Amino acid sequence: MIRVLIERQIIEGLERPYSNAITQMMQAIVRAPGFVSGESLRELDRPNHHLVLSAWSSRHAWQRWAVSRERRDALDAISPFLGEPERITILGPL
Numbered sequence: 001m002i003r004v005l006i007e008r009q010i011i012e013g014l015e016r017p018y019s020n021a022i023t024q025m026m027q028a029i030v031r032a033p034g035f036v037s038g039e040s041l042r043e044l045d046r047p048n049h050h051l052v053l054s055a056w057s058s059r060h061a062w063q064r065w066a067v068s069r070e071r072r073d074a075l076d077a078i079s080p081f082l083g084e085p086e087r088i089t090i091l092g093p094l
Contacts, residue, residue, distance in 0.1 A: 001036060002059050003091040006052040009083040018081035025074035029054065034061020059090065
């Protein structure tokens with residue numbers, strides 16, 4: 001199993017529309033083959049710094065989702081709210 005950490009910097013004042021869009025994205029992701037779990041978080045000291053931490057059955061499962069039409073559509077929906085490109089870190093067991 002792997003975990004994927006996605007960091008996003010949200011433009012100030014656009015947190016609510018981002019939150020609505022990310023909810024729709026999370027609904028799409030749960031249907032992705034190999035998706036295990038996920039959560040959306042925000043840094044308490046920097047409320048515009050949002051993180052998504054998801055678990056996948058394999059790197060291949062994540063990569064399938066990463067290039068899927070569903071993810072591209074979801075990214076199109078949230079991109080107007082991002083102050084900079086998202087950062088993706090793929091994590092695995094030691």
